[in-house]
Ligand SMILES: Nc1ncnc2c1ncn2[C@@H]1O[C@H](COP(=O)(O)OP(=O)(O)OP(=O)(O)O)[C@@H](O)[C@H]1O
């Protein structure tokens with residue numbers, strides 16, 4: 133059979149003007165966990181969609197266990213032992229776990245669905261991944277992302293897949309959920325299943341993966357044993373140059389003016405939150421996923437109800453009960469969920485970037501086309517959005533590039549107080565640096581930023597102060613001298629600092 137479970141050789145794929153893949157090779161050994169990495173838009177998801185029969189390659193061949201395979205459609209891929217957990221989960225929200233696993237492979241008896249048999253069958257795989265950690269009869273929309281992901285994995289297993297692809301699986305998981313996922317991957321490996329693992333979190337690869345393939349600009353660059361490389365080497369291969377530092381130096385000016393003052397703010401998921409935001413500062417908010425960080429910002433922004441407490445903007449007491457009002461007061465909010473609230477997926481990059489900035493590019497009520505183009509072009513370039521031009525429709529962009537457009541939109545909006553919720557999720561290392569640079573530039577110009585991040589190095593590398601939340605309450609504030617992962621973790625788990 134040879135040592136390779138999968139070989140993709142000379143794979144080329146073009147979408148009208150864009151060459152997404154150019155003569156790419158991927159060789160995956162049987163039973164290994166193989167990392168597939170590259171910058172946003174490098175072609176990772178496209179390569180995997182060819183493997184799973186969603187797209188057809190223009191050229192190239194696929195060998196499974198050394199034998200040439202033609203994969204005509206997704207069903208065909210499943211029959212050949214290949215399944216994918218997509219960047220965007222693909223479960224039916226209204227159905228429960230059992231039904232989702234069984235979708236498309238219903239057990240019938242004399243023409244009727246045999247529920248008993250279905251349950252037994254599905255539970256076997258659900259137990260394997262979740263050890264009964266949640267109720268298999270709950271509609272999956274009421275489960276956490278991690279639990280939904282487990283169901284997706286159980287579904288893959290139930291197809292008796294030999295090769296499972298995971299496209300940025302840890303993107304929206306909490307640290308403890310990531311641990312659980314890693315355990316599942318290790319178990320899969322032990323049972324001889326081959327895993328292809330896509331992630332922008334390079335640290336993970338060293339914990340989990342055996343080998344790595346790097347793509348850049350749709351081309352195959354290299355494959356190597358993980359044990360033979362380090363993070364800097366990987367970054368160099370990914371971006372084609374050295375990235376000296378992860379974070380740009382801070383160029384802040386000390387400013388004393390308070391732009392936002394929150395006093396005793398209480399809502400459904402948080403209570404008694406008080407803090408001040410100064411002009412030209414980046415205030416980080418740390419804490420575990422679910423601590424209520426997003427909810428606090430949503431409430432200030434007028435997207436959720438406030439039960440009590442007060443908000444002052446530039447010393448004026450305000451009652452912001454709708455996001456439109458927030459916009460009028462100069463707020464901007466780049467949300468973590470780019471699909472839901474962040475983007476008009478069916479519109480172009482240009483229209484999306486310009487959406488929140490129409491005032492800035494209008495003249496006496498008319499949009500100045502030249503001005504608009506110049507401004508959108510600037511952010512399009514600064515953030516290095518991978519697309520042939522700004523007229524590309526957003527739904528065709530890679531996941532990370534969609535995120536960049538969301539950010540570009542708010543950076544361009546001319547807002548004075550900017551909320552960023554997990555701004556670099558799914559974004560590659562090179563582009564992260566560009567985003568940090570832009571943030572630094574904005575605060576120098578007097579914009580104030582609140583950034584929620586679950587990545588502690590990011591909080592410490594970018595923020596001037598860090599607030600930490602635990603179960604809906606503020607547990608502490610760290611000044612730069614006190615920044616450490618240990619301190620953030622302590623506060624995030626509700627402990628006091630000595
Ligand atoms: N259906 C499509 N139509 C047009 N262009 C597409 C389509 N799918 C992907 N592309 C383009 O192909 C390139 C590769 O995208 P792909 O999604 O494979 O990147 P990726 O490596 O997965 O990036 P990310 O890390 O951001 O998820 C991008 O330039 C993208 O815009």
Ligand SMILES: [Mg+2]
Nearest residue numbers: 176177530531
């Ligand atoms: Mg992708």
